[in-house]
Amino acid sequence: MxxxxxxxxxxxxxxxxxxxxxxxxxxxxxxxxxxxxxxxxxxxxxxxxxSEVGRSLQSSTTRTIGCVVPSIENPVYADAVQGAQEVCLDAGYQMLLICTNYNAEMETHAIRTLISKQVDGIILTVGDVNNSEGLDLLRSRKVPYSLLYNTAPEGQISWAVDDHAAAAKVASVFHDNKHKHTGFLGLDFLSSDRARQRFEGFAEGCASHNMTPPALLEVDDDSDDLTPRLEAFLKQHPNITGIFASNDYRALATIRSARQLSIDVPRDLSIIGFDGIKVGQMIDPTLATIATEPRALGAGASKTILSMIDGSTPPELPSMDQTFSFRDGGSLTPLVAESEDDGKVAAFPSSNDQTHRQVKIQQERPQ
Incomplete structure (x- = not known):
């Protein structure tokens, strides 16, 4: 050898x-x-x-940055990690990535693991910034860290989206399209404070437009089959004409389940997502959504960590009103006059509904 x-x-x-x-x-x-x-x-x-081992022994640094996110199955986190990693690599740092699957115990274990590996700093998204054992550990050990996507408590740094204002914008869009009865589909609030804040902003936005308070459907991240949950939800709330999903990944799953239930999107049900992932523009209908810049957020978090490590000037956080924009899409349509008048929507059209049957026949007829 x-x-x-x-x-x-x-x-x-x-x-x-x-x-x-x-x-x-x-x-x-x-x-x-x-x-x-x-x-x-x-x-x-x-x-x-x-030898990186030898280098770290000499310099008391490992030139590694830890990164903790709930999942890279959701493309928004994959893009954010990519942006963070590019900055780290350019600065001569390696990144260690751990996914927590929206699990509080896994989150704490991931942070303990990275601390034990003596990473120089950590970029992380936690389930709840106000109740995170992992964040408490980082503060007690004085490990440099930057939050990603969480709304930061006072005195902490986060590269995040103004979830509250963005969700209120969704309510305004639904109102402009004549939708009065809406629903919110999001991850379990205990595992995602982002979902909770988006629901709160959406509910306040609906109230400001004198819309019906949104019905709530919370789902687990590991819920493989949304269809029966969606069916029960719409039967329980038959007046709903629009659903706001807390992220694009869930919005796309909702469109799929709606099709399985013979619900036409957007004729029977309009859907708006959150994040602006690329695949949302590749489907039919295209996804109406709140567009964000996950790669830029990830890059900003990395630059913040590096400035903490080397004492350089930290990057300037974007103003919160610049962290999102609404992107129109085919999954949203104005409520038709007859549905607006009687306050009802045929989410589950009768088998005798000739208009719906004709649409189905046209869709299924060979071209």
Whole structure:
């Protein structure tokens, strides 16, 4: 087995001391241009690589950043992690990613694990910022951290969306499209404070437009089949003409389940999501949604952590009114006059509904 070259081998090849090689490679001290060239030539010829373990022992840093998110199954978190990782790599840091599956115990375990690995900082999304054992650990250990997507308590930093204002915007959009009876579909509030804040903002927005208070359907992240839950929900609230899903991933699942129930989107039911993931623009109908910039948020969180580590000027957080915008889509349509007049919607049309049957026949007829 061929042994890797050591720093002593590089020093011998370059004709200098080990300390000189270390200064050149770490850029931590003086060395002549000629000696730097000799060292770099020796490094290349010997294919020398610094041992990260040795480097961390010398510098008391590991040049790693931890990242904790609920799931990368939801593309919004995958995009945010990608943005964070790009910044870390450019700065010479590696990223260690752990997903918690919206589980509080896994969240605490993930943070303990990263602390034990002596990461230099952590970017994280927690279930509830006001009740997180993991955040308490980070504060007590004085580990640099930046929240991602959580609304930050006073004195803490977070790269997040103004969930409350964005959700109120959804209520306004439904109102402008003549929808008075709406529902909110979101993850269990105990595992996602983002879902809770979006519901609160949506409910207040509905109230400001004299709309009926939104009906609430909470689902677990591991709920594979939304269809029976949606069917029961709409039968319990037959006047609902629009649903606001707390994220695009759930909105797309709602569209799929609606089709399985022979509910036409948007003719029978309008749906609005939250996040603005790319796949929402690739389906038919396209998804109306609150558009955000997850990659930019992830990158900002990484820059914040790096500024904490090296003492540089932190990046400026975006103003909250610039963190989202409404994107129209085919999943939203104005409520038709007859439905608006009688306050009802045929979410489950009768088998004798000739208009619905004709639409179904046209859809199923071979082209």
């Amino acid at each position: 061929v042994q890797s070259a050591t720093i002593k081998d590089v020093a011998q090849r370059a004709g200098c001391g080990v300390a000189t090689v270390s200064r050149v490679l770490n850029q931590t001290g003086p060395a002549s241009a000629k000696m730097r060239e000799k060292v770099m030539v020796a490094v290349k010829e010997l294919d020398f690589h610094f």
